[in-house]
Amino acid sequence: MPKLLKSAIGLILLLTTVSLVTCQSLIEVSPFRTDPTAETK
């Protein structure tokens, strides 16, 4: 696999996984979070 392609895939994987979980963690404590149980009520 060419080095550039490897680096690009690595960058996308790292960006996606880490930023996704950290942003989700932020959303979990943010006041704008929608309560999933509210829709079912």
Next chain:
Amino acid sequence: MNNSEQLRKPKPYQKKTASGLIYGSRGLLLYILPLALIPASILSFVYADFLRIIINITGCAGFLLAASLLRKGLAAEAEYQDKKITQAPKWPLKTLAALLIALSTTGIALLGAGHSLLISIVFGLGALAGMFLLYGFDPRQEKMVTGSHGYSAEEISQTIAEAEAKISGIEHANKQINNRQFNQRIQTICTHAREIVGLLEEDPGDIRRARKFLNIYLDGAFKVTEGYADMHRKHQSEQLTENFDHVLQTIESVFIEQKQKLLEDDVLDLDVQIEVLAAQLKHEGVI
């Protein structure tokens, strides 16, 4: 241009930039990625959610520690690539950073974002794969120039490290001497010494002669420069300055000869020169 003018115009020593990578931009991404955990920690404080405070702060610390380890690992790798003969870095810092990133990502996904264990592990493995693809693995093999010189990479790298330490010591002592002529001459000596060390790295077969030479002359040059820098501060003496100038000239010519001899690979002649000049330096009271 005569010989002495040539000697007084040294090329400035420039360390390869790759080893200065610690100041480069590689690896900085990991300092930016966990930034969302800072407002998450603050909001957890605001809502007094103690579990999330611990989760977010620990996760953020894990990412930042991993970023620091990665930067050190990248710097060690750059130094490894710069050298022709060296051992692998002592600690696999890049691998440790990747594992720490995977662990922190899994932990944050599971406890902070509320994913299931399986999904959290998938996130962790994704981050681990991303780290290895983007930054690669740590170098684990010692680098050695091929040839039957009979020295291990450890012995050679130790000899070179010792020589470089002595050269740095001479340069440090040189900074304390307030004499432009001496400063220039000492810098020339250091440049020649570094070129000899470079030749050693290229051809470790010369290490027997170079070891003898470096132990006697480089050590002598270090001691005499350090001694003069010390004495020079306390009192000025014309006799002392004259002797030091004479010794520096001797050392400089010996270094040039050493370099030429290494290039010519003339073992016998060099040994004779070493014996003669050792006696001369002994006579001067340097060693």
